[in-house]
Amino acid sequence: MSHTLFIADLHLSPTRPDITDCFERFMHKEAINADALYVLGDLFEVWIGDDDHSPFHQQIKAAFSAVTEQGVPVYFIHGNRDFLIGQRFAKETGVTLLNELECIDLYGTPTLILHGDTLCLEDVDYQAFRRKVHQPWLQRLFLCLPLTWRRKIAAKMRAGSANANQQKSSTIMDVTPQEVQRQLDKAGVVNMIHGHTHRPHIHQWHQHGTAYQRIVLGDWYQHGSVLVCRQQGCDLQSRDFAN
Template identity: 65%
Template sequence: MTTLFISDLHLSAERPDITACFLRFMAQEARGIDALYVLGDLFEMWIGDDDESPFHQQVKQAFRALTDSGVPCYFIHGNRDFLIGRRFSEETGVTLLPEHSVIDLYGTPTLILHGDTLCTLDEGYQRYRKKVHNRFIQWLFFRLPLRYRQQIGHKMRSGSSQSNQMKSQAIMDVTPTEVLKAMNQYQVRQMIHGHTHRPDVHDILVQGQPAQRIVLGDWYDHGSVLVCTPEGCELETRDFPAELATLSTPA
């Protein structure tokens, strides 16, 4: 009995090493498990379900093969792929979950989320997030031709990278009080999230009771997987295929 969690792969055609590691993971390790949860930022950029590039088709086919094999797959939107919608779900068999979801993880109620909502000290990002999640703004965006949306997406990605370089590490990490607030709100003692790219298991106290916050790792230098069984959870890494492992990591 095994459930796997991944996030922050930032898949793109420019990183075939990450893609190859992901495809191998999907075709081998993810087969026969109880469930796979993807907690956001699966893609470096997603500007609409109508982007049917060969690269996107390859990734969607990997999900379809896994769900067709009987493995349930679940997805929570990240800050890079919050526009993934119903069409993606129908084509892949992946179930889209609310941004904050509580699951029963082998008897332990667990709050799962991408994690960006916990970074409340990054006020600039939170203002941006509120705007791009506005349904009317999204409606207008989807009315643009695909090529224009792609151009906007690339500009936004470049602007985000430059902005993050100017921010302190503390601002870009979760706000401890927000973590406690969320765990109290959902009445859980275990939380799993990504976004910060700082894999770790944090032992904390929630209302005086022992609790854990598990942070998933990114896939920039190697694959990162949280492996959960009835005995507990463990963060593990996966090497890139040897023939692609020497590719440089982007800034």
């Protein structure tokens, strides 16, 4: 049966082989049979540049290539951990890079897809940080640094982010409802799919007589999380890690 798959927030890294194993099984057994696969950001725990050809990264790229070489289109939207993934990665894997907001036709249903971090407007500190690191000149400067320097900088930034998040309320790190509605209205659609918040759920509501739906993808910390969409609708599912 025709179906399209969505995943996000895998945070792949060599330190979590259980997540990597689950991801590779998903790619080899499920993604390869889908109409399309959408990865909505934070595929990696950190990405410091397409020139980082570590064995781990080559392993993940091979999993994507195995799917795209079979003719399955794979689309990627940057997350807050892997916004430096670039055209070299896309060329090596066959993945298509999308804009941070894209409107797709999901079996006849126009749907807005995005990573989701831009919806969390109450997290003022993060939004300020995001504006800074998304400046093209700063990204070019960072990518000119030796890989060893970039790894150290990234590790320090991740540690600082983890400490900061511990001090924030769960409400601050969730989406701002008014921004969700604004983006839906701006795109002229009533359906949205995103990740980032690690709070998998299918939200439905009515406003001015119109029905809306927002699907939040889950993270892959305790188990895999996959959204399976068909003509009849979408289903949030989990995938167990191997024992």
